[in-house]
Amino acid sequence: MTRMKLAILISGRGSNMEALLKTASGDKSHLEPVLVISNRPDAAGLGIARGYGVPAVAIDHKAFKDREAFERAMDAELRKAGVELVALAGFMRVLTPWFVNAWEGRLVNIHPSLLPKYPGVDTHERALAAGDAEHGATVHYVTSGVDEGPIIGQSRVKVMPGDTPDTLAARVLETEHALYGLCLEAIASGKPTRPVERRMVLKFDEASGYLDLWVPAAAG
Numbered sequence: 001m002t003r004m005k006l007a008i009l010i011s012g013r014g015s016n017m018e019a020l021l022k023t024a025s026g027d028k029s030h031l032e033p034v035l036v037i038s039n040r041p042d043a044a045g046l047g048i049a050r051g052y053g054v055p056a057v058a059i060d061h062k063a064f065k066d067r068e069a070f071e072r073a074m075d076a077e078l079r080k081a082g083v084e085l086v087a088l089a090g091f092m093r094v095l096t097p098w099f100v101n102a103w104e105g106r107l108v109n110i111h112p113s114l115l116p117k118y119p120g121v122d123t124h125e126r127a128l129a130a131g132d133a134e135h136g137a138t139v140h141y142v143t144s145g146v147d148e149g150p151i152i153g154q155s156r157v158k159v160m161p162g163d164t165p166d167t168l169a170a171r172v173l174e175t176e177h178a179l180y181g182l183c184l185e186a187i188a189s190g191k192p193t194r195p196v197e198r199r200m201v202l203k204f205d206e207a208s209g210y211l212d213l214w215v216p217a218a219a220g
């Protein structure tokens with residue numbers, strides 16, 4: 001089986017990255033993680049990636065004169081490693097149109113809201129402030145507008161009485177870890193990834209609310 005060469009871009013703890021590395025270690029995975037890049041040299045995720053035997057490099061954005069110079073350094077590493085698919089996983093740099101165009105159709109992101117609701121930051125605070133009954137996460141292709149590209153899959157959780165931004169974030173994060181791998185496997189296996197049409201119940205629990213996923217039809 002041919003596996004798609006995957007790079008994961010991070011800035012911090014890397015829990016979504018680790019979930020993807022676990023998915024990719026499965027016998028039936030269509031993903032081959034070949035590189036992890038962090039723009040922050042102190043990102044905890046770098047050590048985790050190396051623990052999985054995946055080459056992990058820091059490219060400190062502060063060392064470059066502008067965004068594009070930093071991105072050209074990342075682009076060179078990605079090409080050297082033969083990367084075919086780039087997954088942003090808590091990567092906290094806005095990318096320029098140059099990089100987005102160079103990787104268009106091969107660049108995906110996970111965002112902690114039910115896009116198109118709440119692009120940008122503080123998504124959990126905003127969902128609570130709005131009194132939303134549901135919240136979740138979205139995997140989408142990256143385009144030059146922030147958090148705007150075509151949606152590949154979404155996970156959804158119930159907002160519970162007494163939720164704080166932290167409790168809600170934790171419940172959403174648990175679904176992110178399942179969602180991202182499902183969406184990337186669908187892409188890597190060459191199955192159509194749109195429209196988002198299939199709902200999969202991952203867990204239902206009266207006390208903690210529910211987690212469910214809408215994933216590409218081909219992903220299950």
Ligand code: GRF
Nearest residue numbers: 013014015016090110111112
């Ligand atoms: C996740 O909530 C992700 O959706 C967002 O940033 C967070 C990254 O967390 N883009 P981690 O580094 O994957 O643990």
